[in-house]
Amino acid sequence: MTDVVVPGADDFDEIAGLLALAFHETPDQELLAVERSVFEPERCLLVRDGATAVAHAGAFTRDLAVPGGSVPAAHVTMVSVLPTHRRRGLLTGLMRRQLRDIRDAGREPVAVLWASEGRIYPRFGYGLAAQGVTIGCDTTELRLPEPASAPGTLRLDRPGPHQPELARLYDRARAGRPGWSSRDERWWGYVLADVKSRRSGATERRVLLHEGPDGLDGYALYRTTDDWDAAGPRGEVRVDEVVTTEPEAYLALWRLLLSVDLTRRLSYRGAVDEPLLRLVNEPRRLRAQLTDTLWVRLVDVPAALAARRYATELDVVIEVTDELLPENTGRWRLVGGPAEATCTASTEPAGLACDVRCLGELFLGGAGLAALAAAGRLREVRPGTLAAAGPAFGWDRAPAAMETF
Known part of the structure; x- marks a missing residue:
């Protein structure tokens, strides 16, 4: 492997093009603007063959919640090799160099990533640390219990104006949830960005807010789709995040999400100890499937x-x-x-x-x-x-x- 360089901010478009080829995507300018906002060129490694970018690995600087605390963690990302340059040891060289750089910097005792394929990263010492469940269910026969106490207040809005209060709630919840990553202003902008090319035929993102006696104690980010067949509406609720600090808020949010008018389906990726698995009247109907995450x-x-x-x-x-x-x-x-x-x-x-x-x-x-x-x-x-x-x-x-x- 030759010509490994630390890229500059001006190399972002070229790196984005490499990633688009590797992950079979078409570059979208709106999405690229959002991704550029969190790009850290000084944490990236780029391989060139002549003037052509052929392999890349990067990292984000964030903290990771761990049992009883939080630790600085290199969030490894944007790993790809051009199809024409596979099987040449480029990925191995990049991953080894990246780990050595992280170790020598002395700031982050761990690295964390999502694997496009689970067989890739164990050879570099990565272990499957967290799993999740993907839910893709028909909601027509699912029922949740009635609230045990007086319900709080639910409000529906666009997420952007509520970013500060969402961030405060997220930080309170993250303190007790190993695996959640920190979010500064840049990352909240990234998370809440509503890029049209990523909607996959769904509506703009909405936020459902739950307020209890002490203020905001839960929110859900979701989209919906408009779908009909001969029997009537078959829309889908696509849930991105559910964050709560109180059981009452969790129940109230899910009671609404599972009963949105003109929808009959719901999709969500949750935790293996997701309370929803214990709340619904028929857990099998959730069609929960185990998957690797971190x-x-x-x-x-x-x-x-x-x-x-x-x-x-x-x-x-x-x-x-x-x-x-x-x-x-x-x-x-x-x-x-x-x-x-x-x-x-x-x-x-x-x-x-x-x-x-x-x-x-x-x-x-x-x-x-x-x-x-x-x-x-x-x-x-x-x-x-x-x-x-x-x-x-x-x-x-x-x-x-x-x-x-």
Whole structure:
């Protein structure tokens, strides 16, 4: 791999063209203007063959909510190779260089990404850290319980004017939801941008607001489609986000979303512990399907493991192997609990042994030690360590992903 450069802001259009080819899209100027607003050229790596851009990998600077806290995380994105230059090691070279750059910068102990294909990134040490459920259901026979207390107030509007209050609510909810990414002003502009080419035949985006006794405690972003057949209306509600801090708000929002006039279908990507799965009268009707969402790579093992909290008290020595970042290879003593955690190099015998990919799967609290051991991903060196340490790596909420990036 030759001619790897850090691009400048003026290279954005060329990189966008490369991505459009790789992901089978037609460039749209309105969408490009939105994507340019969050572009960080100084965090990108571009490969040229002569004057032609042929491969690219980038990252966004954001924080990631983790069990008990938040950690700076390189949000890896815009990874692509021109079809004419596949099978030449370009992707491998870019991913290795990117990980080394992140490690050497010393700011972000983890990297996180969405995988276009799940088989690509494990070879670079990324582990499946969060899963979700996609819902595509017929709403005609779904019912939700009546509210147990006096309902709050629902309002419907365009999202833009409400961005400040949405941001405040999102930040309150994010504090308890591993996997959610931080959003500054630029990212709220990106999330709320309503680009016509991304509507796929649906309406403009709308926001449904729920106000309880103490003010705004829930919102939902969604679109609808206009569809009819011989039997009448068959519109669809396409839900993008549901954010709440109170169960009453969650129930009220979903009662409306599942009963919008002239619609008979609904689609949504939620968490594996989505309360909706427990609220509807017939869960099978939701047609929920499991899918992968976030993949996490620990770039600095001791810093990453010390940055999160643990559900129960924990004291374990883990023997880690990392072929790409050898600084992570070794034995690490992890001592932690709900209030604090430390992770330091150790010469003591290991209780567990795994590679760095396995630690990525464990990092957000969504994978169990026993399941990983059964899959051959984790080895119990000292008998009894799995049962003793297992509960600590979980959390009270499953990790979830709010948006692709």
